[in-house]
Amino acid sequence: MPDRTYLAWPFFEARHRALAEEIERWAGDALGDLDHNTTDVDASCRRLVARLAEAHLLRHVVPAAYGGRHEHLDVRSLCLARETLARFASLADFAFAMQGLGSGAISLFGTEEQRRAYLPAVAEGHRVAAFALSELGAGSDVAAIATSAEPDGAGFVLNGAKSWISNGGIADFYVVFARTGEAPGTKGLSAFIVDAQTRGLEIAERIELIAPHPLATLRFENCRVPRAQLLGEPGQGFRIAMATLDLFRPTVGAAALGFARRALEEALARATSRQLFGGPLAELQMVQAKLAEMALAIDAAALLVYRAAWAKDAGAARITREAAMAKLYATEAAQRVIDDALQIHGALGVVAGHPVERLYREVRALRIYEGASEVQQVVIARQTLAAHANERAQAPNGEAAGRAT
Ligand SMILES: Cc1cc2nc3c(=O)[nH]c(=O)nc-3n(C[C@H](O)[C@H](O)[C@H](O)COP(=O)(O)OP(=O)(O)OC[C@H]3O[C@@H](n4cnc5c(N)ncnc54)[C@H](O)[C@@H]3O)c2cc1C
Numbered sequence: 001m002p003d004r005t006y007l008a009w010p011f012f013e014a015r016h017r018a019l020a021e022e023i024e025r026w027a028g029d030a031l032g033d034l035d036h037n038t039t040d041v042d043a044s045c046r047r048l049v050a051r052l053a054e055a056h057l058l059r060h061v062v063p064a065a066y067g068g069r070h071e072h073l074d075v076r077s078l079c080l081a082r083e084t085l086a087r088f089a090s091l092a093d094f095a096f097a098m099q100g101l102g103s104g105a106i107s108l109f110g111t112e113e114q115r116r117a118y119l120p121a122v123a124e125g126h127r128v129a130a131f132a133l134s135e136l137g138a139g140s141d142v143a144a145i146a147t148s149a150e151p152d153g154a155g156f157v158l159n160g161a162k163s164w165i166s167n168g169g170i171a172d173f174y175v176v177f178a179r180t181g182e183a184p185g186t187k188g189l190s191a192f193i194v195d196a197q198t199r200g201l202e203i204a205e206r207i208e209l210i211a212p213h214p215l216a217t218l219r220f221e222n223c224r225v226p227r228a229q230l231l232g233e234p235g236q237g238f239r240i241a242m243a244t245l246d247l248f249r250p251t252v253g254a255a256a257l258g259f260a261r262r263a264l265e266e267a268l269a270r271a272t273s274r275q276l277f278g279g280p281l282a283e284l285q286m287v288q289a290k291l292a293e294m295a296l297a298i299d300a301a302a303l304l305v306y307r308a309a310w311a312k313d314a315g316a317a318r319i320t321r322e323a324a325m326a327k328l329y330a331t332e333a334a335q336r337v338i339d340d341a342l343q344i345h346g347a348l349g350v351v352a353g354h355p356v357e358r359l360y361r362e363v364r365a366l367r368i369y370e371g372a373s374e375v376q377q378v379v380i381a382r383q384t385l386a387a388h389a390n391e392r393a394q395a396p397n398g399e400a401a402g403r404a405t
Contacts, residue, residue: 002087002261002262002264002265003261003295003298004020006299006302006306007020009303009306011076011306011307011309011310012076012306016076016077016080019077019080019081020080020084023057023080023081023084023085024084026055026057027084027085027087027088027089027092028088030051030055031085031088031089031092032088034088034089034091034092038091038212041091041212041213041214042169042170042214044091045091045094045095045128045167045170045213045214046128046170048091048092048095048096049095049099049125049128050125051092052092052095052096052099052125053123053124053125053126054125056069057081057096058096058099058122058123058124058125059123060073060074060077060078060081060100061073061078061096061099061100061103061104061122061123062103062107062119062120062122062123063107063115063119065115066107066115066116066119066120066123067119067120067123067124068119068123073100073104073107073247074313075247075250075251075308075309075310075312075313076306076309076310076313078100078248078251078254078309079250079251079253079254079305079306079309080254081096082096082097082251082254082255082258083254083255083257083258083261083305084258085255085258086254086255086256086257086258086259086262087258087259087261087262087265088262090211090213090255090259090358090362091213093255093258094166094213097248097251097252097255098128098129098130098131098166098167099122099123099125099128099129100248100251101129101131101166101244101248101370102122102128102129102130102131102167102171102173102174102175103118103119103122103129103175104131104244104247104248105131105175105191105231105240105241105243105244106118106119106175106193106231107119108240108243108244108247109191109231109232109236109240109243110193110231111228113228114193114228114229114231118173118193121172127172127173128167128170128171128172129167129171129172129173129175130165130166130167130168130171130173130174130175131165131166131174131175131244132162132165132168132174132175132176132177132194132218133145133162133177133241134162134163134164134165135147135160135161135162135163136161136163139163139164139372140371140372140374140375142177142186142189142238142241143185143186143238145177145178145179145189146160146179147159147160147161147162147176147177147178147179147220148160148178148179148180148181149178149179149180149190149192149225150180151180152224154226154227155224155225155226155227155229156178156180156190156192156224156225156227156230157222157223157224157225158176158178158192158194158200158201158220158223158224158225159220159221159222159223160178160219160220161204161217161218161219161220162174162176162217162218162220163217164207164215164217164369165215165216165217165218166213166214166215166369167214168203168206168214168215168216168217168218169203169206169214169216170214171196172195172196173193173194173195173196174193174194174196174201174218175191175192175193175194175231176191176192176193176194176218176220177189177190177191177192177237177238177240177241178190178192178220178237180234180235180237182234182235183235186238187235187238188235189235189237189238189241190230190231190232190233190234190235190236190237191230191231191232191236191237191240191241192225192229192230192231193229193231194220194223194225194229198223198224198225199223199224200220200221200222200223200224201218201219201220201223202218202219202221203216203217203218203219204216204217204218204219205217209365210361210364210365211358211361211362211364211365242320243318245323245370245371246312246318246319246320246323247312247319247323248370249308249323249324249326249327249370249371250305250308250309250312250319250322250323250326250327251309252327252330252331252366252369252370253301253304253305253308253326253327253329253330253331254305254309254330255366256301256330256331256333256334256363256366257298257301257302257305257330257334259334259338259359259362259363259366260294260297260298260301260330260333260334260337260338260363261298262355262359263294263334263337263338263340263341263342263356263359264291264294264295264298264337264341266341266345266355266356266359267290267291267294267340267341267344267345267356268282268291270344270345270348271287271291271344281344287344290340290343290344293336293337293340294336294337294340294341297333297334297336297337298333298337300329300333301326301329301330301333301334304322304325304326304329304330305326305330307322307326308322308323308325308326309326320379320383321379321380321383321384324371324376324379324380324383325376325380327370327371327376328373328376328377328380331363331366331367331373332367332373334363334366335363335364335367338356338359338360338363339360341356341359342356342357342359342360
């Protein structure tokens, strides 16, 4: 059992502590027997979505009016769920997270009809969701999106391709961002809900990953989408994408935190049981230094993740800076923690299928998707510089000049 003292932090309410216990118990029972070496990730993901729905855990990914547990999405609950699921089985975390990310834009910006049509089915596990923003030429650089959506009669016609789309191939619907051209760059994008069966949408390619989950390239060829499937207003696509990512970025940090906690658990078990040089590995001071750094990184990551989640739940309109800090720090720290855990295991750590070997592969993509670490650094720097400029602009002249010297 990993450290649970963080649940006493003031970020949480009694319902969060109860939820953490509930998911811990459920994951121990339901995921203990999961086959991590599965070759059929599609079937595994569908099964996991069904199990998460049966356990009512997917109720955390949609608002209460549409079958959810909380009036608005509760980011602390999402983070606690992801952290715990990731500690047990990364694919379970993936299945949970994608139901949230894939439907998040509908929860935040959908019309009443759109919400009613999709969100209850997401919470019940009847519809699998996906979020299709990236393209081969537009990953970090969202302004370069080339997939087009031309107005045509009662709707839009989509042409282009989306790359690296999680749940691609098993999703029942995709939230797709395409260029409608109201203005250049990010101001000319719109968001659409596209059902997987829509004519003109096809899975062009399935992609295998170092830590498997369903991933595909989508191709749109004269794909007609009715206007009722437009999310928000034309030209709002970038804002919709960023607001959705803001909300889910701390949860990526939470998943990394879950991986890191599992790595520390594995490292502690090994370091206290492995005998060498006449005693347990844990008595060697350089191993202790590693364990200390791991424990420290985990607490620091948890503080940033739950600070960001709490800020959103407490009513912040946007948590751009907090979310970027949480994602950047927690994912980078988890990579280091897992590497140290693997090192403590020696040769055993690189045996295929060993938990630390699995974690080593599973954590890597988190530093890339939903904004690579460097993109998070850019976001934090911009926010910090803007706050500084704002402070200087508001300060009386003398004070601003004084500070500058
Ligand atoms: C496992 C996985 C799942 C994914 N799932 C989805 C999904 O469901 N939906 C979706 O839309 N996309 C998804 N993606 C795509 C992901 O969001 C992109 O891979 C990511 O945004 C980076 O884009 P890119 O791969 O094109 O890298 P590029 O944009 O080419 O960037 C390459 C590298 O350049 C560096 N870099 C980028 N910007 C800067 C900068 N400003 N300053 C300095 N360095 C920089 C970073 O190190 C970055 O890793 C997924 C990716 C992976 C790996």
